[in-house]
């Protein structure tokens with residue numbers, strides 16, 4: 001039988017029982033649509049989480065005082081950062097002895113009540129060095145960031161985070177050149193950072209940056225630092241640099257037994273990896289749940305095709321009597337189920353795209369439809385047509401023409 | 409009439425087995441039919457007429473005995489080989505018309521040609537010829553098969569049976585569902601095809617009135633041939 005004739009038969013068969021065909025197709029539409037939109041939501045979440053982590057710098061190593069422990073638990077524990085085991089000299093030692101460092105910036109931070117022209121706010125005051133901007137991906141909107149000269153001269157200058165700036169001086173104004181009061185001393189504002197938003201890892205917008213030398217002399221009164229940020233050069237392995245820093249600091253601190261280590265190194269790369277593996281699992285899970293509805297849709301196809309074969313037993317017998325071979329009957333019913341699933345597949349892809357569009361533009365949830373998932377959905381729907389249509393088609397093709405013609 | 413008969417049925421038996429019970433629907437039947445003949449097969453209900461027609465029409469194979477069609481033994485063929493024989497040599501007309509619903513008269517008639525892989529132009533021409541030869545008005549050709557009368561349906565079925573230019577046209581109680589007048593019209597169509605176009609027609613019936621139209625009447629009872637007489641020459 002020619003393909004055009006087969007398609008004509010398939011078209012007639014599907015349109016004869018429009019309600020039943022539509023309901024069967026609907027099952028596939030829902031299945032494919034939910035697979036596409038769920039995978040899109042999963043991948044959207046993955047990308048937006050990765051972007052947020054990336055915005056802090058995925059090549060970042062963070063060294064904090066405290067006992068070494070596994071990733072995660074140690075970071076949360078209150079002990080980290082509370083001991084005074086890191087100092088400015090450690091920064092120099094690392095800078096001079098470890099290869100592959102793109103930038104290094106120590107931090108001393110504490111919360112203070114900050115006053116400016118009558119308004120005041122409670123915020124983090126962070127003493128650091130000029131490289132902080134490159135290490136932590138901070139952009140300057142107005143003025144400049146801290147300079148080496150500021151460090152050397154113990155200058156009382158401050159760079160305001162965008163949120164602090166609008167808290168103290170209002171949204172639109174540019175307060176560069178004005179003064180703020182921290183812990184009883186006046187600081188001149190030399191720059192404002194660009195709003196970074198989103199980052200939940202310690203908001204860089206709600207921070208005031210001052211020279212680390214100034215912070216140590218006038219605020220903490222000690223040489224210790226809370227954190228040392230290290231950005232690793234692009235062509236260096238983060239884990240290797242992390243190990244080198246560990247050994248350099250162990251020697252510097254005179255520790256022989258690694259169990260007595262008095263600092264932690266957090267590897268941002270590990271966090272990115274962990275986060276993406278979590279979101280990947282999440283995507284797979286969503287896809288799998290949606291996949292179940294696809295299987296249910298496939299069973300709907302099989303059910304309809306089996307009903308069809310039973311209802312059309314006489315027709316099958318007649319076709320056989322008129323010269324149809326097994327292959328002709330088999331192909332006709334198989335094509336019928338493939339046609340149903342492909343129509344369902346196309347509509348399902350449209351539904352998936354629609355849901356993703358709504359998620360992105362109405363609900364503000366990131367959803368990314370990949371070409372891959374569309375092609376996959378198409379392939380899967382054709383495969384479902386073949387798999388779930390195979391048995392009914394075979395049943396039909398094997399009918400004995402005499403029995404079939406006699407069938408009431 | 410050729411030296412060799414078109415249909416040679418030799419000692420054919422058909423046994424149906426349902427559970428432990430065996431039914432001998434045909435019991436050692438032998439006869440020949442030559443090309444261009446018009447044969448009626450008669451017998452009471454349950455005598456084995458339909459069983460015989462299934463074997464003659466290559467829808468089924470005998471349990472024992474041989475069936476030779478145009479010199480070819482077709483008694484031991486498989487499903488698809490039988491389908492080929494049906495496609496090339498047999499045209500069926502059923503008591504219940506058996507037209508495809510929601511399909512046009514034209515397409516119904518063309519159906520056997522779609523399974524024999526003839527090119528589109530030829531098959532449309534053949535379909536037109538078949539419909540014209542059963543005297544079906546052109547206005548009805550694009551009607552759906554459920555939009556015509558019973559007599560018209562049976563004529564479409566006859567057109568479908570002869571569209572492939574088959575060696576034999578087999579009709580099982582073709583007038584069983586029609587009133588006398590319409591039945592007469594259908595029988596005249598068979599007669600015309602036999603006389604004017606030389607088609608071999610085998611007609612199964614249990615009505616004398618119907619059998620009267622044939623040239624030869626074979627009667628069977630309990631799966632055996634009871635009588636075989638030539639009524640016209």
Ligand SMILES: Nc1ncnc2c1ncn2[C@@H]1O[C@H](COP(=O)(O)OP(=O)(O)OP(=O)(O)O)[C@@H](O)[C@H]1O
Nearest residue numbers: 424425426431433452453454455456457458459460
């Ligand atoms: N598929 C089958 N399975 C079992 N027995 C069958 C089958 N087909 C026919 N028979 C039996 O074979 C015998 C002959 O049946 P057949 O259909 O050939 O009779 P028939 O002469 O066509 O009768 P009718 O005039 O009523 O159509 C009957 O006894 C019938 O019960």
Ligand SMILES: [Mg+2]
Nearest residue numbers: 457458459580
């Ligand atoms: Mg019968």
